[in-house]
Amino acid sequence: MARTPLIAGNWKMNVDHVAAVSLVQQLDAALVRDEHDQEAAEVVVLPPFTDLRSVQVLVDGDDLMVRYGAQDVSAHEPGARTGEIAAGFLARLGVRYVTVGHSERRTHHHEDDATVAAKASAALAAGITPIICVGEDLAVRQDRRHVEHVVAQVDGSLDGLSADQVAGSVIAYEPVWAIGTGEVATAADAQEVCSAIRQRVVALHGDDVGERVRVLYGGSVKSSNVAELMEQVDVDGALVGGACLDPEEFARIAGLARS
Ligand code: PGA
Numbered sequence: 001m002a003r004t005p006l007i008a009g010n011w012k013m014n015v016d017h018v019a020a021v022s023l024v025q026q027l028d029a030a031l032v033r034d035e036h037d038q039e040a041a042e043v044v045v046l047p048p049f050t051d052l053r054s055v056q057v058l059v060d061g062d063d064l065m066v067r068y069g070a071q072d073v074s075a076h077e078p079g080a081r082t083g084e085i086a087a088g089f090l091a092r093l094g095v096r097y098v099t100v101g102h103s104e105r106r107t108h109h110h111e112d113d114a115t116v117a118a119k120a121s122a123a124l125a126a127g128i129t130p131i132i133c134v135g136e137d138l139a140v141r142q143d144r145r146h147v148e149h150v151v152a153q154v155d156g157s158l159d160g161l162s163a164d165q166v167a168g169s170v171i172a173y174e175p176v177w178a179i180g181t182g183e184v185a186t187a188a189d190a191q192e193v194c195s196a197i198r199q200r201v202v203a204l205h206g207d208d209v210g211e212r213v214r215v216l217y218g219g220s221v222k223s224s225n226v227a228e229l230m231e232q233v234d235v236d237g238a239l240v241g242g243a244c245l246d247p248e249e250f251a252r253i254a255g256l257a258r259s
Pocket of ligand 1: 010174178179180181182218219220221239240241242243
């Protein structure tokens with residue numbers, strides 16, 4: 001079964017709600033000019049929470065092709081959780097995707113696999129597709145323990161999700177040593193781990209779920225390396241940080257990712 005490639009641009013804590021408008025307009029204009037087809041490669045932006053309303057109004061009002069998501073979500077129902085954002089609130093804003101367990105949240109906010117699984121579950125319950133992030137740091141890679149490390153993160157981060165929920169989720173392999181460093185994993189490195197992730201999903205939930213789940217690579221993806229990454233059989237797309245802040249570059253990446 002063919003999996004639609006997904007190219008997701010993680011804005012991180014860049015771009016306020018005013019600047020978001022022109023970034024989304026420029027990206028959409030570039031995609032229209034390039035005759036981009038969202039069925040051939042889905043293009044999604046992941047702005048900060050405060051930008052989402054502006055992005056929603058723009059996308060709905062002007063019928064833009066760009067889709068959007070969020071960078072985090074609460075694991076909890078609405079209630080006494082100061083500072084958190086419930087999945088239902090995001091769904092009402094038309095959010096389709098949310099990253100959970102990005103390495104910056106695992107590192108700076110001490111999120112563990114159980115928290116990541118709970119957030120993924122909350123997103124799915126609200127009809128939002130979680131992009132579940134996993135990846136090893138440099139020390140683990142140097143010890144050659146990266147596959148077992150990532151597979152353990154997959155086990156923990158998918159814990160409690162049903163087979164159908166896993167099939168409808170996205171898993172992003174982002175080696176921490178390649179994020180924002182310019183140090184891209186080789187296509188073979190990406191394939192090795194993305195394949196191990198899919199095999200683990202097959203072991204947990206069977207062939208059909210393994211065929212359906214989308215596995216992304218992230219870490220210094222650019223237009224100069226995305227084509228080779230996308231040629232790998234188990235790489236279904238990219239989670240792009242720095243390069244997505246340039247709309248022309250991000251549109252180029254999207255064009256090169258078409259199936
Ligand atoms: P990068 O970030 O493309 O800037 O390496 C990727 C990410 O953190 O999602």
